[in-house]
Amino acid sequence: MPKAVWNGTVIAESDDTVVVERNHYFPRAAVREDILRESDTHTVCPWKGTASYYSLELDGIRSPDAVWYYPEPKPDAAMIRDRVAFWKDVQVVD
Template identity: 50%
Template sequence: MVTATLNNTVLASSDRTQVVEGNHYFPPDSIKNEFFKPSDTHTTCSWKGVASYYNAQVGDQLVPDAAWYYPKTTTDKAKPIEGWVAFYKNKVDVK
């Protein structure tokens, strides 16, 4: 089981994560939506497509762009993580 936490609060937990480029991508149904707000940030990966970001908030602590996902991937290789959420390890504990 892989868990993403912020201030000892579970943001996501799953035994079905997929590891891509060293990052655990969590299935959408494992994310606790109440801790996430959409960010205006977007970046582009040459083989995955355009990433959208989430800000995470637990109590008074807001962590901008703590997580990202690809709402629509651009290659067949990236399709398995389409819509799945990954976390920045320097912003959220992932174990």
């Protein structure tokens, strides 16, 4: 079962991930809410749409913009609605 691990802590786990461009998109409900912090960062993907970000924060450690999601994905990316993906210092393992 895919897990997202940050600083030795499992922050998301689900057997219902969608893989797009080699990134596992986890159901939003599978992510620990207590470590997510809203971010003002946004980026644009030509085919997925505008991405929003969360930073991670736990025990005084912070990872800015380590989580992204598409609140309103374009039609071709509808499969990632209500899902998040990870990068930077977050490892996704099976």
